[in-house]
Amino acid sequence: MNAAQARMRFPVLAFTGDGDVWCIPGLDIMTRCGGRTLKDGLQRDMEVVDSRWRRWKVRDVRRTGYVSALNLLLSPLFGGPEHRIEHDLVPLEPVALEEVRSRVLAYMKANPDYFLEYDEKELRATFRSVERARTVAGFESALGLDDFRSY
Numbered sequence: 001m002n003a004a005q006a007r008m009r010f011p012v013l014a015f016t017g018d019g020d021v022w023c024i025p026g027l028d029i030m031t032r033c034g035g036r037t038l039k040d041g042l043q044r045d046m047e048v049v050d051s052r053w054r055r056w057k058v059r060d061v062r063r064t065g066y067v068s069a070l071n072l073l074l075s076p077l078f079g080g081p082e083h084r085i086e087h088d089l090v091p092l093e094p095v096a097l098e099e100v101r102s103r104v105l106a107y108m109k110a111n112p113d114y115f116l117e118y119d120e121k122e123l124r125a126t127f128r129s130v131e132r133a134r135t136v137a138g139f140e141s142a143l144g145l146d147d148f149r150s151y
Contacts, residue, residue, distance in 0.1 A: 009051040017045040023140035056089040
């Protein structure tokens with residue numbers, strides 16, 4: 001099954017195999033990535049949690065083309081083309097809000113260098129925002145998470 005067939009409710013959180021957390025705002029963004037992400041297999045084995053707390057494991061990712069001809073033409077100026085991709089997803093049991101919160105907090109604690117620009121007060125406020133989040137969008141808002149389009 002691919003992301004469109006899964007009928008995910010966006011935004012989604014993606015927990016990558018290398019311990020990163022991404023927020024993906026929509027299907028269009030979910031199905032594109034930069035060349036290095038594709039080459040390095042960064043999305044393979046990631047776990048995706050949608051806004052209804054349903055989740056999937058990415059078994060494989062395959063390139064289906066380029067995002068657009070214009071993107072391909074301008075890619076030398078911007079570090080390479082964005083690829084259109086399709087995920088091979090395996091459904092998993094739904095996950096509880098508290099488990100997602102624990103994983104996001106563990107991510108923050110394991111990656112303090114991601115938050116170096118924060119002073120101690122901002123970091124505590126961010127932890128509190130994560131602890132209060134009740135939705136996937138709330139986690140994204142608290143952390144300002146990236147996606148993998150340009151990488």
